[in-house]
Amino acid sequence: MCAPSILNRSCLARLTRNLPLSPRSIPYCVPYTQFLPLHYLHPASCVQSLLPIDRAGWRKYEYFWYTSSDGVHRLATSSGSLNEIPQQINDYVFNTSNFVDADYPSTFPKDRVWPPKNLQDLLCAIGTEGKDCVGGRCFTRAICNDPCCRHTFEAWKHATQDWQDHFELRKTDDRGIGVYTKRAFKKKDVLGWYAGELVVSAGDDYNNDYLMEVPIGGDPIPESLNDSDSDNDYNQTELLPPSPSSPSSSTTSVSAGESVMIDASRKGNWTRFINHSCKAHCDYRVCRVGNIRMIVVEAVKDIPPGVELTVNYGLDYYGPNTTKICHCGARKCVSRSRTNKRKELSNTEKTRVKKCRRLTPPLE
Ligand SMILES: C[S@@+](CC[C@H](N)C(=O)[O-])C[C@H]1O[C@@H](n2cnc3c(N)ncnc32)[C@H](O)[C@@H]1O
Incomplete structure (x- = not known):
């Protein structure tokens, strides 16, 4: 049985053996699940463990084959749709x-x-x-x-x-x-x-x-x-x-x-x-x-x-003068400091408004 998200050689060999098509005949980027007969998704099978289920019951990753220019067919993972996977050429x-x-x-x-x-x-x-x-x-x-x-x-x-x-x-x-x-x-x-x-x-x-x-x-x-x-x-x-x-x-x-x-x-x-x-x-x-x-x-x-x-793509890509927002989550993320500045600004605004309210005489 393969551990989720770890695709070792023996597991790959078992998968390849079970495939209805020879890997050579698989077209570019066919999602693994598209040509895999359902019985291969049996919970006890290796494939099932390659398609981990999250708490909500959704598959986290899908596995798909693609062919590189050197004619080698490889298994890759993604939970994205087929359209998101471009043709890959290792050259x-x-x-x-x-x-x-x-x-x-x-x-x-x-x-x-x-x-x-x-x-x-x-x-x-x-x-x-x-x-x-x-x-x-x-x-x-x-x-x-x-x-x-x-x-x-x-x-x-x-x-x-x-x-x-x-x-x-x-x-x-x-x-x-x-x-x-x-x-x-x-x-x-x-x-x-x-x-x-x-x-x-x-x-x-x-x-x-x-x-x-x-x-x-x-x-x-x-x-x-x-x-x-x-x-x-x-x-x-x-x-x-x-x-x-x-x-x-x-x-x-x-x-x-x-x-x-x-x-x-x-x-x-x-x-x-x-x-x-x-x-x-x-x-x-x-x-x-x-x-x-x-x-x-x-x-x-x-x-x-x-x-x-x-x-690091650099400050020309994600930086103080760009409009793109980085979601890397790092403590010193460029976008985080930008968002924090915005938060600080809006807090100052609130304080000013509060002070104003205090100073405003009660309505007659
Ligand atoms: C060179 S691609 C990286 C691969 C891309 N994630 C994909 O699925 O094809 C760069 C794009 O990935 C996304 N990306 C990469 N790093 C990111 C980050 N730290 N925060 C937000 N988006 C990011 C952005 O859409 C960016 O334009």
Whole structure:
């Protein structure tokens, strides 16, 4: 019998054995319950324990299969509807023709190929070769730990495709779907990478909550970004999903020459479900694996199992000058202090009104 919310390998194997369809024939994002015959939901079955019932009798999570671009079928969890689960692709996807009109990046040495014909032309890790490849810190330990080894991007994707063994997706009460840990992680572990569609630039009409900016060419990794002490509650990176309401959002000023955007709204991987917290466990970092640059999610403190994985989106996203309200619940949450200020103001108002009342002479 499987413990609720823990999907171990033997349980998964039993589930897969019981499925009426072979996993290979399951279409994208079919909710698990849609193709599961009712008798598999028998209370005594493994599946029942995978669908925990809360006190009100509602199922807390639903389990669904999705297929990633590498053809691997995975089971994920959510209590959301099918429409809330986008197609997931564990890769960088880009259309070379989109880059034809983009200027030659000023950060590129003069002899590079442009417009880019493949991923390596676009996200080549020029200038970062001296910096440690992040491959050795991969959470799965599936790619070698030899610092002299030349890790490849392909090896990285392969190694991280089993993320479901280490993390799970769950619907949160007020922040959509979130990512939860199934095991402990150590500070500086690299937990995943931000995949998605690479787009030249994002104007006002191209904006969503899943955009991330990645620098191209040169060595754009500011030391402060990689060496910062992220234990600070308000630590923020500059690699943030821009917000339409953010005045300093980089979306309108992105130069195709120096950076491109990763859009994970339609094609991405599980990291696009990581929610914000003002006291986050993780941060985004610009790194490289082999000769490809990417953005990874790195633990900035030790993380226990069973907690929600969070990053700090930064003050441009949730901050005093934005309209979005953060529901992270942290003691020093930016939105909490805003709400408190509002409360303080309205209390002052009340006191003033009370005083006025006291001073008002009784009606004749
Ligand atoms: C990059 S997505 C994260 C995944 C998202 N929860 C989902 O279901 O797809 C960012 C969006 O998640 C929600 N979100 C993330 N963190 C939040 C927070 N601390 N408070 C409120 N909403 C949050 C907001 O809707 C935000 O625009």
